[in-house]
Structure formats: structure tokens, C-alpha cells
Amino acid sequence: MEVSSDGMTFARFNNDSLTPNPVGGFGSLDPTDIDGFAGKYRQAYGTPFDLSDLATRNEVISGAVDLSAITHVRLVDVVGDASDFDTSGHVIYDPYPTNQSAGLDLDAVGVRYESRVNVAPDQPFPVFPTDNAVNVPLNPTLTASPFSDPDTPNGDFHYQTRWQISENTAFTDLVLDVTSPTSLTTLVLSATLLQTGTTYFWRIQYFDSQNAASGWSQSFSFTTTATSNDTNGNGIPDDQELDPSSTVDLNDDGIPDVDQITDQYKVLNTVVGDGQVGISVANPNVVIEYLEATDPDQFPDTGDTAAPQDTILGLIDFRIRVQNSGDAQSITVYLSEPAPSGYQWYKYGPVKGWYVFSDAVFSSDRRSLAITLTDGDAGDTDGLTNGILIDPGGAGTADDGSESADKPKSGSSGINGGSAMCFITTAGSRVAGQMPIPMTIAALALLFICPAVLRIRTRRCRHAK
Numbered sequence: 001m002e003v004s005s006d007g008m009t010f011a012r013f014n015n016d017s018l019t020p021n022p023v024g025g026f027g028s029l030d031p032t033d034i035d036g037f038a039g040k041y042r043q044a045y046g047t048p049f050d051l052s053d054l055a056t057r058n059e060v061i062s063g064a065v066d067l068s069a070i071t072h073v074r075l076v077d078v079v080g081d082a083s084d085f086d087t088s089g090h091v092i093y094d095p096y097p098t099n100q101s102a103g104l105d106l107d108a109v110g111v112r113y114e115s116r117v118n119v120a121p122d123q124p125f126p127v128f129p130t131d132n133a134v135n136v137p138l139n140p141t142l143t144a145s146p147f148s149d150p151d152t153p154n155g156d157f158h159y160q161t162r163w164q165i166s167e168n169t170a171f172t173d174l175v176l177d178v179t180s181p182t183s184l185t186t187l188v189l190s191a192t193l194l195q196t197g198t199t200y201f202w203r204i205q206y207f208d209s210q211n212a213a214s215g216w217s218q219s220f221s222f223t224t225t226a227t228s229n230d231t232n233g234n235g236i237p238d239d240q241e242l243d244p245s246s247t248v249d250l251n252d253d254g255i256p257d258v259d260q261i262t263d264q265y266k267v268l269n270t271v272v273g274d275g276q277v278g279i280s281v282a283n284p285n286v287v288i289e290y291l292e293a294t295d296p297d298q299f300p301d302t303g304d305t306a307a308p309q310d311t312i313l314g315l316i317d318f319r320i321r322v323q324n325s326g327d328a329q330s331i332t333v334y335l336s337e338p339a340p341s342g343y344q345w346y347k348y349g350p351v352k353g354w355y356v357f358s359d360a361v362f363s364s365d366r367r368s369l370a371i372t373l374t375d376g377d378a379g380d381t382d383g384l385t386n387g388i389l390i391d392p393g394g395a396g397t398a399d400d401g402s403e404s405a406d407k408p409k410s411g412s413s414g415i416n417g418g419s420a421m422c423f424i425t426t427a428g429s430r431v432a433g434q435m436p437i438p439m440t441i442a443a444l445a446l447l448f449i450c451p452a453v454l455r456i457r458t459r460r461c462r463h464a465k
């Protein structure tokens with residue numbers, strides 16, 4: 001029994017034959033006298049050969065035989081007439097002479113613990129928005145090509161995707177850099193990430209189940225709409241602003257909020273529910289650049305947690321410039337109606353999908369809450385330590401009232417779950433000589449040779465070494 005990684009240089013497994021005397025054509029062997037021969041075990045059991053037994057062979061040490069990439073198995077037939085010798089030089093006796101269907105009777109060669117050599121996914125390509133698109137809305141959904149990988153027929157799958165959006169072609173001026181197992185071929189952008197009238201470049205990179213990366217795709221560019229929804233520049237969409245006569249006072253200081261809109265305090269009318277939401281930051285060096293109310297339905301229902309079934313006031317989406325890159329920033333959120341008991345702060349991000357932001361601290365009257373987001377880390381969805389916090393979120397409840405409804409993931413979980421495979425091929429009986437097998441086998445694989453008949457009582461078959 002020999003193996004090779006190139007079909008030319010073979011390493012042979014050790015074998016021993018202590019059968020003391022010649023065996024007639026219809027004779028039998030004592031299996032305790034032999035080792036390392038296909039046929040040591042009776043039919044249906046197979047004879048194991050452990051590749052690690054070859055680790056100290058010169059062919060292996062020299063690199064001529066790569067045990068992590070075995071491609072050929074060669075069985076050498078033993079005639080049994082004392083013309084062959086085992087590893088230590090003993091004469092090998094096997095039933096002889098034989099006639100008619102002489103030779104090893106082989107049922108199968110199998111591989112256990114095989115790990116195929118993984119090939120990186122094919123290079124993906126951007127699809128939509130098409131290259132050089134113009135008048136793109138501020139919350140486009142980026143779409144990339146389907147996953148393609150030479151290992152897909154063997155169970156490999158699309159594990160995650162890295163998305164980059166940049167303001168320059170060198171991708172050094174990034175506005176988003178996320179690696180996501182939930183946004184695989186589509187990325188839904190929140191409306192506060194991009195600016196109006198700006199050209200962006202984007203590209204993607206795919207990862208397979210072994211986290212092997214494709215090359216980066218080519219980049220596409222698009223230019224966002226030049227039409228601003230904030231013509232008065234106060235950081236609130238004009239159609240979501242409080243009426244000038246509004247008496248809404250979410251921060252409960254006796255002053256109508258409409259007269260208090262600053263870089264550190266913004267209030268708007270929601271697009272879900274008939275109410276208002278506001279946010280404030282205490283540090284005068286922190287700027288709430290934008291606050292927009294959105295509908296949670298704009299985001300896909302991906303992630304470990306189901307999308308909230310009910311959000312009393314929809315979501316808010318904001319862009320905050322913190323004082324220093326990497327800062328953790330506390331933000332107070334005000335609600336025009338108290339969050340019912342059991343409602344939690346839900347967030348959506350392109351990496352995790354939907355999740356409950358467990359660090360939100362509700363006030364006792366549940367009309368406000370404090371959340372702390374960290375630039376480039378917890379709760380910041382642009383994936384960058386860039387001084388900017390991007391965050392869609394809202395008070396909501398799961399459809400079954402539990403903290404995280406149990407629902408199937410988005411089909412991307414289970415890394416390493418599909419790597420174990422077994423390759424079985426059947427071969428004609430009476431195989432002798434070289435038998436190339438289209439496979440690659442990792443170190444520590446076991447090769448099983450399954451003789452077709454009970455070897456120790458065979459009358460017409462011979463062992464192979």
C-alpha cells in the first residue's frame with residue numbers, strides 16, 4: 001500500500017508477514033501473523049492505513065510526498081510464492097498457486113477524516129447601482145454578484161462579505177468598511193451614511209466557509225442625489241420637522257423643543273406612530289449632524305434576532321460626530337410616549353442584522369433612555385474608527401415577547417460545519433498496480449482498503465502490500 005502526492009514518488013506503508021510456511025492455493029492464514037496488508041481484516045471491516053505513520057519517511061521529509069495533498073493510492077499485489085518480502089525482509093507467504101480469478105479482490109477504497117484543500121472564492125463583481133450611476137438616493141441597496149467557489153459542490157458556502165465604500169478610488173478615504181455574515185450579496189444602507197451630491201466608490205470581497213478570501217472586486221462608483229431633504233440645514237429632514245407652533249417638550253424643561261434645535265439636541269416627527277423622538281448629547285464638542293426618522297421595514301429581517309414586530313415610533317437614524325475618534329459617546333433618546341413594559345432598544349446594522357442593544361438604560365417613566373455607542377465598535381454601524389457614529393435604532397418588541405425570538409438564521413451560520421467529507425470509490429476486483437484516485441487528503445487521513453472476501457480463508461485471492 002503506497003501513496004503519492006504527484007503520481008511519481010510513492011511512500012509505502014510498513015508491513016509485516018510472519019507466516020511461517022508456504023500456503024496452498026486453498027489454504028488460510030493466521031491474521032495475527034500479518035500487518036500492514038490489505039486483507040488483514042475480514043470482509044466489511046477494511047484495513048486502515050494512517051497517513052501519519054509515514055511522517056518520518058525520507059520522501060515525506062524531503063517534500064516529495066505531501067501528506068496533506070495525497071492524490072494517488074497504489075496497491076502492490078503479493079503473489080505469495082516467496083518472491084516478495086515484507087518491510088523487514090521476511091518472505092511473504094500467501095495462498096499460492098492460484099488460478100482463475102487470481103489476485104487481490106478489492107471492494108473499495110475509502111477515505112476518512114478527509115479535508116479537501118480549499119480554494120478561495122471566485123472574484124465577485126458589483127452589480128447595482130451600475131457603474132457611474134447618478135441621482136442615487138442616500139439609502140441605496142448595494143447588490144453584488146452571486147457567490148461562486150470551486151468548492152461549492154463539496155459543501156463550501158458563502159460565509160461573509162466585506163464591503164467598502166470610499167470617497168476616493170484608492171479606498172483610503174472610507175465611509176464604510178464592514179465584514180458581514182448577514183449582508184452577503186446585498187447591503188442596505190441607512191440614510192445617514194452618505195451625503196448629498198457626492199461621488200462614492202464601492203467594492204466587495206467574498207469569504208468562504210474556511211474564511212478564505214476572494215480578490216477584491218473591481219470598484220463601481222455612483223453619485224448621490226444633489227437634492228437635499230434638509231434645505232434649511234438644521235440636520236433634520238424638512239418634512240419631519242416639528243411645526244413652528246408645536247408645544248412638544250420631550251426634554252421636559254418647559255421650553256418648546258422646536259425652539260431648542262441645536263447641534264446637541266434634535267427632535268423630529270416620526271414616520272411610524274403619531275409621535276416625536278429626540279436625541280441629545282451633553283458634550284458641546286459633539287455634533288449631531290443628522291437625525292432622521294425611518295421605517296424599520298426598510299431593513300431586511302436578518303440576524304440572530306428577529307426584526308421587532310412592533311416599534312412604537314419606528315426607528316431613528318443618526319449621524320453624530322464625536323469629539324475624538326474612538327470615543328464612547330452617551331446619547332439620551334426621548335420618546336413622546338413611554339416604551340411599554342418589555343419593549344427594548346432594537347438596532348439594525350449591516351454586520352449583525354437586527355439585535356437588541358442590551359446596554360440601553362430606560363428611565364423609570366420609560367419616556368427616555370440612555371445608550372452609549374463607541375466609534376468603530378459597539379453600536380457604530382460604519383465599521384470605522386473615524387469620529388462618526390452611524391446608528392439606526394428604535395424601541396420595539398419581539399413578535400413572541402421574548403428577548404430574542406428563535407428564528408432561523410440567514411443561512412450563513414455554521415462555519416466549519418460542512419468541512420468533513422468522505423470520498424469513497426469502488427474499484428474493480430483483482431486490482432494490482434497503480435490506481436490513481438482523484439482526491440486530496442489531509443494529514444492524518446486514514447485509508448481503508450476493503451477486501452471483497454474473507455481474506456484469511458480466501459482461496460483465490462492474494463494480499464496486497
Ligand SMILES: [Ca+2]
Pocket residue numbers: 118119120121149150151152156208209212
Ligand atoms: Ca472555497
Ligand SMILES: [Ca+2]
Pocket residue numbers: 229230231232233234235236237238241
Ligand atoms: Ca431641515
Ligand SMILES: [Ca+2]
Pocket residue numbers: 248249250251252253254255256257260
Ligand atoms: Ca424642551
Ligand SMILES: [Ca+2]
Pocket residue numbers: 375376380382383384385386387388389390
Ligand atoms: Ca464610526
